[in-house]
Amino acid sequence: MSAQMDKRRPYVRSMNSWWKRDPFFVRYMVMEATSVLVALYAVILLVGLLRLSQGEAAFNGWLGALESGPSILLHVLILVVFLYHLWSWFKVMPKTLPMIFVNGKKLPADTITYTGVLLAVVVNLIVLIILV
């Protein structure tokens, strides 16, 4: 028994840069990273709210800062990141829901994803129409 145990020497592999091992993990990490920009944008909006509470001049200053070149560039970047975030979020959504049965058949994951994306697009368009 002990002789047999002595021969056992399980080798544990390192998890260093595990996420580079598989493109699936890379996509997961990108998705996680997009959350950082989502949070950043929430902060930008919160700052706007803060400036609004400080009076008209302060708020206009914030608006002006948003219209600067680098800010517009940042907005384009954030828009692209948001679109990816939106897509990946709804891609995971079917995993988080209990199974939904329609007429005894399981609702396919893609249906849930596309419905979610469509809903998000419609809501965003409505908000855009109200604002413009």
Place this chain on the structure above:
Amino acid sequence: MADTTKTIEIEVLRYRPEQDKEPFFQTYTVPFEDDWSVLQGLQYIKDDLDGTLSFRWSCRMAICGSCGMMIDGKPRLACRTFLRHYHPNKLRVGPLEHFPIERDLVVVVEDFIRKLESIKPYIIPKEPRKLEQGEYLQTPAQLEQFRQFSGCINCMLCYAACPQYGLDSKFTGPGVLALMHRYNADSRDGGRGERMALGHSEEGFWGCTAVTYCSEVCPKDVDPANAINQNKMGSAIDYFLRFVAPRGAGK
């Protein structure tokens, strides 16, 4: 034999604990037919080239779950993966990621087995029934609630696809949690309370960060990521309900 015998190079990660300090790749040139699986390639190596190579297999038809390994970096069943898909390139075969290597392609499975036992993977009847009372009846809809999750063959591919398990093996992991859900979701079962103390914990459903690769690699379409994540909502509701109406821990 086919007219022209094709050959493929298979690089196998070797590790013989009594003599190797660490694993290394060894290349074998294997003649093969179009209908050969990777498992058959390994069997050829063992029978004709190098008898010291160790790997697990049994059914060679994707049902026993023993032949899981990393094939060109992906967790796959060796008996369900074909050499022709890789030819004329070579392919790399290694033991399942995230498990300690016992020897060559054989990994240490004790942790998995212990977890599997811990979730009581069997029906704990809601009410004891006498034989005369007959069988438990179940509607097709009730069956659908767990059927998909009952297809698990314990192959552990999902563990090799789960970085959360690789980073911290305290996490119960996809396959076992999917089985926990399989029994909890069974209308004949009354063991949910016993299982959920673990389910609600950090080692249970909450250890999952929804990478969802487990569902991608599962050869039986169990979709463990769905089994796990649909429990988070219930787990959160249970958590808040505790403050409203205190109940036994983990019920």
